[in-house]
Amino acid sequence: MSKASKKSSDPYVILAETLNLVPNGFPSVEDGTHLKVLKWIFKPEEALLASKLKLPGETIKRLSKRLKMDASELTERLDSMFKKGQVRVFRNKKGKHYALLPFVPGIYEDQINRNNPELVYLIEDYLKKSRGDIVFTSDPPIFRVIPVKQAIKTDLKIHPYSEAATIILNAKSWGIRKCTCRVHQGLIGNRCEYPISVCIETWNEENAFDFSNTTKPITMQAALDYLKEAQDAGLIHTSMNVASGHPYICNCCTCCCNVFRAVHEFGRPNAFVKSDYTLSIDEASCIGCGVCVDRCQLKLLEVKNNICIVTESCIGCGVCVIGCPENALSLIPRNPKEIKRPPKNLIFWMLRRAFKRKINPLKLI
Secondary structure, eight states, X not given: OOHHHHTOOOXXXXXXXXXXXXXXXXXXXXXOXXXXXXXXXXXXXXXXXXXXXXXXXXXXXXXXXXXXXXXHHHHHHHHHHXXXXXXXEEEETTEEEEEEOOIXXXXXXXXXTTOOHHHHHHHHHHHHHHTTHHHHSSSSOSEEEOOOGGGBOTTSOOOGXXXXXXXXXXXXXXXXXXXXXXXXXXXXXXXOSSOSSOEEEEESSTTTTTTOSSOEEEOHHHHHHHHHHHHHHTOEEEEESSSSOOOEEEEEOTTTOHHHHHHHHHSXXXXXXXXXXXXXXXXXXXXXXXXXXXXXXXXXXXXXXXEEEEOTTOOOOXXXXXXXXXXXXXXXXXXXXXXXXXXXXXHHHHHHHHHHHTOOGGGGO
């Protein structure tokens, strides 16, 4: 951080620098488009207050004492900001907590109820000018592909983090929300035909989504049903790149999803978003029908001489496998050198990501 930025009194510069201290990151761009995005989402006083929040969250009692603000006024302001998707609110045994939201995943997705074309075009401009830096800047990646279980050879041991249904079964709360990426693209005339309400949220405490403005509480069985709907539609399961405590299962299309759009346009897909598996083709069974080519969202398959051919960029999602009428396709483990075990949980992910990005997020904790 430069000396000039340290002295800045601009609430949007302060918030941008705070968000970039979050391990997820919020890369700046030279012409200030990142600040234009924040100006659309936050009023100046909201941006300044958000920049003073901590990632783990605090009660109003603790916040009002630390910020030297009246508790009632602070509650009113933060509750209003929560409704706008600007801060995180959660409850535990100690009561209601208010916390800083990362930009992605977080603030961006929580604009779902406020979206309009102006914001969408600003974010599109920001993503283009930042060249997907949130996706590419460091290891570990934010997202991880979860393969379709039925696509993996049955004699293989599957890690729990590689099975979407297990993530749902291990949770205590479940929710469903609209896909922000598809809503965004629809607002600027690019709506695809994939289902829109298939973003599944999970949490390890009961009743976690009872007060959410963006997520509808559902049952475990309903979550499994939504997962099946997404699978049948040919969507790609993704989640946070951790071994346990997954907060969501996104069901992505490459036409709308900002992550897949970025990796497709700016880099090799499987260098940044992939599972531990890759595609195997039984050439004796393959008839070259091309169903798999149509189902592969990243267009990494082709038919040559009546045989399906896969490129080295396969992300191992398994969407092509479950559509094969001849059962000629399956997922097999990658070369062990290509497999990176995800961090144990979100805390370990943040520590590793902060270290790789050479930032010190301690002031946010």
